[in-house]
Amino acid sequence: xSSPMSSPLRALLDPVPPLMADMTxxxxxxxxxxxxxxxxxxxxxxxxxxxxxxxxSRHALMELLLNKYSRDLYGKRPIHxxxxxxxxVVSLAESTTKVISTVTSQIxxxxxxxxxxxxxxxxxxxxxxxxxxxxxxxxxxGQRNHALAQAxxxxxxxxxxxxxxxxxxxxxxxxxxxxxxxNTPLGYVGNNVQMAEEMLSQIHTLVAAYDGLFEGxxxxxxxxxxxxxxxxxxxxxxxxFDAVSDLADLNELFSDARFGLKQISDIxxxxxxxxxxxxxxxxxxxxxxxxETALTVGHHHLxxxxxxxxxxxxxxxxxxxxxxxxQVLLNIMTNAAQAxxxxxxxxxxxxxxxxxxxxxxxxxxxxxxxxxHVARIFEPFYTTKKVGEGTGLGLSISYRIIKDHxxxxxxxxxxxxxxxxxxxxxxxxxGTSLDTPSARMPLTPEALVTDEPVMARSA
Amino acid sequence: xxxxxxKPTLLLVDDEARITRSLKMLFRNEFNVLTTDNGxxxxxxxxxxxxxxxxxxxxxxxxxxxxxxxxxxxxSPHTMRLLLTGYADLAAVIGSVNEGEIFRFLQKPWDTxxxxxxxxxxxxxxxxxxxxxxxxxxxxxxxxxxxxxxIDAPGIMVLDRDxxxxxxxxxxxxxxxxxxxxxxxxxxxxxxxxxxxxVMVTDVQDGQASHVGAIKALKQTxxxxxxxxxxxxxxxxxxxELINQGQxxxxxxxxGHVGTFVKNVQSALDYHQVLQTQPEMQKRHSxxxxxxxxxxxxSDRVMGYFRRFGVNN
Numbered sequence: 001x002s003s004p005m006s007s008p009l010r011a012l013l014d015p016v017p018p019l020m021a022d023m024t025x026x027x028x029x030x031x032x033x034x035x036x037x038x039x040x041x042x043x044x045x046x047x048x049x050x051x052x053x054x055x056x057s058r059h060a061l062m063e064l065l066l067n068k069y070s071r072d073l074y075g076k077r078p079i080h081x082x083x084x085x086x087x088x089v090v091s092l093a094e095s096t097t098k099v100i101s102t103v104t105s106q107i108x109x110x111x112x113x114x115x116x117x118x119x120x121x122x123x124x125x126x127x128x129x130x131x132x133x134x135x136x137x138x139x140x141x142g143q144r145n146h147a148l149a150q151a152x153x154x155x156x157x158x159x160x161x162x163x164x165x166x167x168x169x170x171x172x173x174x175x176x177x178x179x180x181x182x183n184t185p186l187g188y189v190g191n192n193v194q195m196a197e198e199m200l201s202q203i204h205t206l207v208a209a210y211d212g213l214f215e216g217x218x219x220x221x222x223x224x225x226x227x228x229x230x231x232x233x234x235x236x237x238x239x240x241f242d243a244v245s246d247l248a249d250l251n252e253l254f255s256d257a258r259f260g261l262k263q264i265s266d267i268x269x270x271x272x273x274x275x276x277x278x279x280x281x282x283x284x285x286x287x288x289x290x291x292e293t294a295l296t297v298g299h300h301h302l303x304x305x306x307x308x309x310x311x312x313x314x315x316x317x318x319x320x321x322x323x324x325x326x327q328v329l330l331n332i333m334t335n336a337a338q339a340x341x342x343x344x345x346x347x348x349x350x351x352x353x354x355x356x357x358x359x360x361x362x363x364x365x366x367x368x369x370x371x372x373h374v375a376r377i378f379e380p381f382y383t384t385k386k387v388g389e390g391t392g393l394g395l396s397i398s399y400r401i402i403k404d405h406x407x408x409x410x411x412x413x414x415x416x417x418x419x420x421x422x423x424x425x426x427x428x429x430x431g432t433s434l435d436t437p438s439a440r441m442p443l444t445p446e447a448l449v450t451d452e453p454v455m456a457r458s459a
Numbered sequence: 460x461x462x463x464x465x466k467p468t469l470l471l472v473d474d475e476a477r478i479t480r481s482l483k484m485l486f487r488n489e490f491n492v493l494t495t496d497n498g499x500x501x502x503x504x505x506x507x508x509x510x511x512x513x514x515x516x517x518x519x520x521x522x523x524x525x526x527x528x529x530x531x532x533x534x535s536p537h538t539m540r541l542l543l544t545g546y547a548d549l550a551a552v553i554g555s556v557n558e559g560e561i562f563r564f565l566q567k568p569w570d571t572x573x574x575x576x577x578x579x580x581x582x583x584x585x586x587x588x589x590x591x592x593x594x595x596x597x598x599x600x601x602x603x604x605x606x607x608x609x610i611d612a613p614g615i616m617v618l619d620r621d622x623x624x625x626x627x628x629x630x631x632x633x634x635x636x637x638x639x640x641x642x643x644x645x646x647x648x649x650x651x652x653x654x655x656x657x658v659m660v661t662d663v664q665d666g667q668a669s670h671v672g673a674i675k676a677l678k679q680t681x682x683x684x685x686x687x688x689x690x691x692x693x694x695x696x697x698x699x700e701l702i703n704q705g706q707x708x709x710x711x712x713x714x715g716h717v718g719t720f721v722k723n724v725q726s727a728l729d730y731h732q733v734l735q736t737q738p739e740m741q742k743r744h745s746x747x748x749x750x751x752x753x754x755x756x757x758s759d760r761v762m763g764y765f766r767r768f769g770v771n772n
Binding site: 186 | 475477478480481482484485488518519520543545546566567568569571574
């Protein structure tokens with residue numbers, strides 16, 4: 001009896017004295033009226049072995065007594081003739097969860113009865129109130145709700161963390177690439193400046209020597225031997241420094257240096273554009289600019305792999321968050337470059353409008369994507385790349401971004417021929433029209449239905 | 460063959476014409492400068508004329524730099540090879556050592572004075588090597604194998620506390636070569652002064668202590684010692700430092716593949732033999748003066764040790 005004693009069910013138990021099966025209806029009525037039973041809707045009836053055999057509810061009793069003369073007619077009859085012989089009976093040995101489920105599943109409305117508690121051996125222990133059980137249920141639901149809310153919070157924060165680390169990984173890769181892009185011009189600009197400096201110092205020496213000669217020639221006091229010495233010095237300097245042709249080279253040094261600086265500043269500018277904090281998601285954006293920015297930033301991934309062809313039809317500005325769209329474009333372009341395993345890589349970029357949508361199409365002549373992969377391509381963590389090469393989050397985040405813009409990403413692919421991704425964005429921001437594009441578009445990614453096949457290799 | 464009266468040839472390989480133009484202008488007074496953006500063409504150039512020094516970019520569309528340098532090593536082994544790259548690509552560093560056996564690993568943007576010094580040093584080594592090769596060709600009697608038998612089979616020394624490393628080297632050591640195990644630097648120095656050691660296999664660090672300074676210092680006292688670095692460290696900067704200042708012969712990842720390691724040890728022994736029979740080749744291993752002071756104390760210790768034994772002048 002020690003473990004059931006500690007059961008939380010004891011808190012629900014009210015050890016009300018039971019009725020005996022042969023008590024008369026009148027005696028039971030008197031018992032109900034004798035006071036002390038106000039909380040109870042019913043009283044239990046037990047046999048000689050203290051086992052519950054039924055329940056007499058106040059409600060049933062009153063129904064009975066509402067009939068005229070019923071007290072006179074039935075008053076002497078034993079109560080077991082009037083009781084509910086199928087009450088809800090639960091054991092104190094059972095788990096709270098089991099008891100809750102038994103009570104709540106058998107409960108009938110309106111609630112006119114309590115339920116019976118028995119000890120582990122089946123003997124009557126007392127009554128339990130349905131209201132208490134409901135309170136317990138509510139309490140438990142509250143706890144579970146809290147736990148769920150907590151779990152939800154944790155999932156959300158780890159999801160945000162994952163998205164952040166994907167962003168950081170992409171950023172790290174981009175930074176390494178951009179560092180390379182900048183190091184090359186930095187290399188020749190620095191070298192050219194250094195050489196120009198050296199040349200300038202040679203020019204300085206030469207001009208000083210010429211100056212000396214000039215002074216000597218003008219001076220009446222000068223000695224011809226001195227003049228000759230000066231001329232000798234100049235011709236020595238001229239031997240390893242050809243002022244005319246070297247000065248012409250200086251021009252080239254500077255023009256290359258200027259080109260390099262321009263290239264560096266272009267890269268820095270595109271980085272700034274790429275990561276710019278968007279003023280608002282409703283900025284009207286020229287997507288062609290985004291494509292150019294993504295191309296500059298992704299240059300080092302693309303330049304040795306693909307030739308880029310652009311076919312831009314005029315498109316209106318669209319409301320969107322440009323830095324997010326940049327992220328999507330860079331992601332799809334670098335994926336495309338990675339899918340190309342031959343040396344005739346091509347990337348065809350197109351813009352066009354279709355209905356209320358502006359579309360960007362990115363088409364490669366890479367290896368294509370097999371059907372099993374297409375079905376899962378936008379799933380988080382789904383990747384076919386080697387460990388460490390991709391997190392499998394890139395496309396799922398891209399998909400989310402475009403969906404959040406009320407647009408869609410679809411694809412058409414053919415093994416060994418290539419893949420075409422199409423990003424569509426609504427011309428009107430999704431909030432302004434009732435018939436939102438996301439409502440019209442299928443929620444799951446589906447193959448791009450197009451009469452234009454993906455481009456054929458070397459076409 | 461290089462005529463000392465004419466300028467040595469410097470070959471520049473880069474897909475960015477402004478890089479080759481800039482470097483060409485820097486070196487045209489001292490060198491006959493050739494430029495190309497095509498690795499195949501570069502290899503052909505080195506095959507058809509004596510090229511003293513080649514500087515190649517790593518990332519190029521037609522052929523990556525490591526492949527260019529490997530190709531040139533095959534057709535013209537005496538051409539000194541330098542890789543010039545702006546991208547921190549660990550695979551390229553490792554490849555340039557293991558496949559390209561490069562003289563220097565240079566990074567963009569470069570220091571003008573440093574690149575001048577490196578290219579001059581490379582050209583100097585190339586000149587000696589080309590002349591020695593020419594002499595050997597003239598005398599004709601030169602036979603590597605004949606000389607080789609006269610030399611005792613050199614020993615291999617493991618400098619690593621890790622028994623797994625010792626086991627790996629043991630499996631790769633040919634039966635005629637003795638294997639020595641030094642647990643720390645002092646044991647290594649003692650072994651080097653008493654034993655004939657041709658190849659050293661070492662990790663770059665021993666617990667907290669770094670062997671980098673010692674590897675660099677040993678290359679100066681023992682130019683014939685061929686170093687294989689066996690490590691799990693993947694540090695780009697450190698590897699570059701070890702190439703440029705330690706002239707490390709091979710990088711091998713830990714734990715690593717036994718088959719490749721056996722090959723690495725064999726190449727190292729072969730190379731040691733070349734260094735013995737063609738002492739001018741040691742110049743290839745002339746190491747760059749390090750810009751930052753390299754553990755001055757340790758270097759002194761190494762030098763002092765050998766002076767005591769009268770090994771080093």
